[in-house]
Amino acid sequence: MKYIKLSLLICVTFLLFPSCNNDDDNTNSSTTINGTWHLKNVRGGFVGINIDYTRGEVFYDFNLNNNTVNITNNILTTGPEDIYAGLDSGTYSIRIEQNGTTETLFIDNVDKGTIDLQGNTLQLDDNIAADGFLMEFER
Structure with missing residues (x-):
């Protein structure tokens, strides 16, 4: 009898587990890239470019609802x-x-590169090792 109760408890437990889901694991940066990002810095290249930009000089407004960016x-x-x-x-x-x-x-x-989004900082890295560029934006 103990074996039957234990088996039934184990079966019920395994039947309930698949319905558990952690939606926090399904987030990615594309859901938060929406909005306006101001170009702050561009660096890299063979000669070592490092240019700072003043807020408002260049900005990208991403809209993932219609898959556009207004630059x-x-x-x-x-x-x-x-x-x-x-x-x-x-x-x-x-x-x-x-x-x-x-x-x-x-x-x-x-x-245009890989997206690295950390809080209010967005980096686009073109991943060209020796002479690539990194564009850094802020909200």
Whole structure:
């Protein structure tokens, strides 16, 4: 009789376990990239570029509801600040591909790098070891 009760208890326990789910494990950075991000710094490259940007000079407004980014580029010079600021002002299509825990941002089907989102800081790393660039944004 004890064997039957123990077996029944074990069966009931295993039947209930699959219904448990931790939704916290299903979050990723693409759900929080929505909104406006101000370009703060671009660094890297073969010659060691390190350019700081003033808040409001360049900002990206991501909208995952319609898979677009509206970029505002207010740089007026044609120097390095403009060259490394990224795309010109406009609205572009975006796609975020997930490969395991790594997310890659594509703007108009061009790989713009992996997404590293930590609080109010967003980094796009183009993952080119020797002469790649890292763009850093803040909310």
